[in-house]
Amino acid sequence: xxxxxTVLYNVDMxxxxxxxxxxxxxxxxxxxxxxxxxxxxxATALKEFKAASESGDxxxxxxxxxxxxxxxxxxxxxxxxxxxxxxAKWYERARAQGHAGATGEIGIALWDRKRKRKExxxxxDEGARAGHARPAYYLAYLGYSGANRLTDERMYELFxxxxxxxxxxxxxIHGYALYKGKIGGRSDYETAEKWLRKxxxxxxxxxxxxxxxxxxxxxxxxxxxxxxxxxGLRGVHIVQFNLTFKHLNSDFAKSYxxxxxxxxxxxxxxxxxxxxxxxxxxxxxxxxxxxxLIKGKxxxxxxxxxxxxxxxxxxxxxxxxxKPLPWQRPAR
Numbered sequence: 001x002x003x004x005x006t007v008l009y010n011v012d013m014x015x016x017x018x019x020x021x022x023x024x025x026x027x028x029x030x031x032x033x034x035x036x037x038x039x040x041x042x043a044t045a046l047k048e049f050k051a052a053s054e055s056g057d058x059x060x061x062x063x064x065x066x067x068x069x070x071x072x073x074x075x076x077x078x079x080x081x082x083x084x085x086x087x088a089k090w091y092e093r094a095r096a097q098g099h100a101g102a103t104g105e106i107g108i109a110l111w112d113r114k115r116k117r118k119e120x121x122x123x124x125d126e127g128a129r130a131g132h133a134r135p136a137y138y139l140a141y142l143g144y145s146g147a148n149r150l151t152d153e154r155m156y157e158l159f160x161x162x163x164x165x166x167x168x169x170x171x172x173i174h175g176y177a178l179y180k181g182k183i184g185g186r187s188d189y190e191t192a193e194k195w196l197r198k199x200x201x202x203x204x205x206x207x208x209x210x211x212x213x214x215x216x217x218x219x220x221x222x223x224x225x226x227x228x229x230x231x232g233l234r235g236v237h238i239v240q241f242n243l244t245f246k247h248l249n250s251d252f253a254k255s256y257x258x259x260x261x262x263x264x265x266x267x268x269x270x271x272x273x274x275x276x277x278x279x280x281x282x283x284x285x286x287x288x289x290x291x292x293l294i295k296g297k298x299x300x301x302x303x304x305x306x307x308x309x310x311x312x313x314x315x316x317x318x319x320x321x322x323k324p325l326p327w328q329r330p331a332r
Contacts, residue, residue, distance in 0.1 A: 030049065030052045030063045030065050032044075033048030033066060045073065046080055049067075049073065052066035053067040064098065067090045067093045067102070068094040071088075071091040071105070074090065075105075084109075088109065091109075100132065101130060101134075104125075104132050104135030106123055107119075107122070107125075107127065107135065108124055108138050121142070131161060131165075133166070136159075136167075137162035137167050139158055140155045140156070140158035140159045140162070140170070141169075143158075152182070156174070156183050159173050159174045160174050168199045168202040171195050171202075171207070172195075172204045172206055174195050175194075175210060175214070176210045178195065179210060179213065179214045179217075193218070200227075205231055208227050208239075209231040209236050212225070212228040212231060228242070228243060232258060240258055241262070
């Protein structure tokens with residue numbers, strides 16, 4: 001009767017036990033890294049994620065969540081310099097172990113490089129279905145901009161998924177959809193305000209503009225004006241236009257101030273306005289007509305200065321009209 005290979009059996013059990021211990025240590029490191037990340041301690045988070053990611057002696061070992069988080073830190077430049085190549089390496093390591101979020105991120109990178117678009121969408125969709133915020137937002141945005149076909153129901157559900165995880169662009173669009181009645185068939189101003197305030201708390205410029213519209217609909221004009229002014233100060237050009245128009249007859253000093261803000265280089269970016277090119281061209285026409293109404297209000301010297309300023313403003317706007325519709329790419 002052959003002998004039982006007890007030595008081999010014991011060695012295998014020891015190897016298994018050792019693997020389980022390493023996995024437990026890596027998982028603990030990942031938890032500590034996430035705790036540090038929540039506190040904004042990026043240096044500690046980076047250290048913990050690195051240790052947990054590198055546990056093991058081959059490319060398919062290490063904690064996959066730590067590898068994903070480490071890739072995110074390199075992509076965003078948290079606790080280290082931004083390094084897309086290193087980020088891609090760790091996304092691939094996490095994907096090899098079945099991390100759907102990493103798969104989604106690799107899909108986003110493929111789409112951005114205009115490579116394997118069909119495969120890229122499938123990978124982004126995998127990350128979105130697993131509930132990861134950026135792939136969910138990105139896939140919804142592709143549907144929103146017409147680059148990929150999605151039903152409205154799926155698209156807004158994806159935006160909501162990303163919004164619930166704190167994605168500011170998703171919160172802004174989800175709030176906008178609720179305000180416009182695109183979800184449920186009717187406007188829900190109260191819920192829209194909640195989501196828009198979450199986005200504005202993260203400094204989202206366009207959320208301030210929609211919040212102003214929402215508060216105006218709720219008959220809270222003072223709060224609405226505050227929101228519009230915050231949007232204008234954050235570079236939302238169409239709000240700057242509207243504030244210039246609003247104050248032109250009633251408070252010339254404010255109108256003049258908003259026109260100056262609109263001319264400043266750091267505020268002169270153009271955003272995706274709902275009005276599109278025709279609407280912006282109409283705004284230019286309105287502004288030019290308003291120039292004729294300010295004569296005699298502030299004396300010849302101020303009049304010359306204001307006319308020069310507004311004409312320069314009109315020139316800037318008309319130059320922007322020659323650009324393609326400026327749909328912003330999803331936030332990185």
